[in-house]
Amino acid sequence: MLLELAIGDAYGAGFEYAESDFVSLYNNLSQYVQHPRHKIRPGCYTDDTQMSIAIAETLVEGQPWTREVLASKFVTAFKRDRREGYARKFYQFLQEIEDGSQFLQEIQGTSDKSGGAMRASPIGILPTIEQVIEAATIQAAITHNSPDGIAAAVAAALMSHYFIYRLGQKRKLGKFLQGYVSGIMWSEPWQGEVKSKGWMSVRAAITAIIRNDSLSELLQDCIAYTGDVDTVAAIALAAASCSDEIEQDIPLPLIDTLENSAYGKDYIIDLDSQLMGLVAG
Template structure:
C-alpha cells in the first residue's frame, strides 16, 4: 500500500495544478516527469502526502497509544530527518522552525478544511473495526484540520482503505458504503456524488474525486492516469485512490515497472516504504 500510494504521489506531484495542456501531453505513465511548480525537484520524488503518511504508519506499528503529542512528534521527526517539499507554505515554515511535537502543538492553528489530514489517513484503514478507524482518523485530523470538513475527509479516506483491505463489498459500492457511515453534510453533496473537473484544495474534493476514480474500476494504472487527468490537486487524489485500490482484490496491480524502479529510494524511499508496509499489514 505505501509504495503504491507513494508512486501515485510522486507521479501526480509533477502535475499538481499544472496547465491542462501539460497534463494532456505528459500524463502517459511512461515515467516520472519533473515536478510542476517545484523547479529542481527530481522526478520520482514523493511529496508531503507520502511523508506524513509515513509518520502515521510508523505511529500505528509502534503499538503506542495515540495522543496528539505522539502524532505531533511523528510529524516533526519525519520532516526533520528527511525534508521534502509539497507542504502548504505556512505549515512548511512551521515544521522547519519547531524542534518537537510540543512546540508544534503550541504554535499550530488547526482551522483548515484542506486535504492535509485526508492525504495521510490511508494506513488507519488497516485497523480491524470501523469505530477504530473513525476514532484514529479524527484524532490525527484534529491536530492540523480541526474542522468538520477536515475531519470528515480524513475519515472517508481511511474508510476507503478499510473497505478494500477488509473486502467489505464490490469496489463499485465503496462511495455509497462510506456515505452510509458518514452521512453528515459537510457541504459537498455526498461522497457518492461523482466528481468531474479540476480538483480544488478542500479535503472533501480530493476524497470525492478519489472515490470517483475507485468506482470507475480498472487497474492501478488506469486509476493513476484518471486521477491525474482531472487536473488540480491530483497528487492527493492519486495518493488516496491508490492507497485504497492497492488493497482491493478486484484491482489489477499493473503500475508500470518504470514507476516502481524510479521512485526515490534513499533512506526513507521505496525500500523503507516496503519494509514499513510489511509491518503495517500485520498489525
C-alpha cells in the first residue's frame, strides 16, 4: 500500500496543476518528470506520502491514537526529513513550530482541502468499519476539522479498508461509501479537473478505480484528470494496491527510480510490510 501510494504521489508531483498539453505529452509512465514550475526533483514524494508515513508509523508502533500523538508524529516526520510539496503556509508553519503541543496550539485546523484524506489510507488496516471511521475522523480533525474535510478523510480510509477486507466488488465501491459517509455523492462519476477540495480528490480516485483494471492504467487515468493529481493518484493507488480485481503492474522504472533516501523506497517497503502485517486475519 505505502509503496504504491508513494509512487502515485511522486509521479503525480510532476503534473500537479500543470497545463493539459504538458500532461498529455509526458503522462506515459516511462519516467518521473520534472514539473514545469516546481523544484521537486523527479522521483521524490511529497507531503501526501510523508504524512501517510507518520500515520503508518503510529499504527505500527501501537501508540495511542490521540491528537497529541498524531501531531507529534506529523512534526517529527517533517523535521527529520524536510521536503517540498506542502502548501506554502503549512510548510512555513512546520518550519517554525517546535513540537506537537505547539502544533495543536497554533494550527488553524478547519480546512476542507485534501490534507486529511491524502494521509488516511493506512488507517484502512484497522479491523472494523467503526474503528476506521473513528481513527480517520480524529486524525483529520487536527488539520481539517470541517464536515467535508473529515468526510473526505473517512472515505479515503474506508476505500483501502474495503479492498483489504474484501467487502465487495470495486464497481460497488462508491455505493459502499454512500452507506457510511453522508453528504457527498461518492458513487457519482467524476469528470474534469480536480481542484483542491478533499472530496474532489476522493471522488476522482473512486471513479478511476472503478473504470480501470490495472495499476498502470489507473495511474495514467488519475494524472489525466489534471489538477491536484498527486493526491488523486496517492489515494487511488493505495486503495487499488489492495484489490484482487486490479493487476499490480506498476512499471519497473517507476519502482526502481523512486527516491531511496533515509525515508525513501527501502524504508517505505519495510514500513509497508509491518503495516500490512497488522491486517486482521
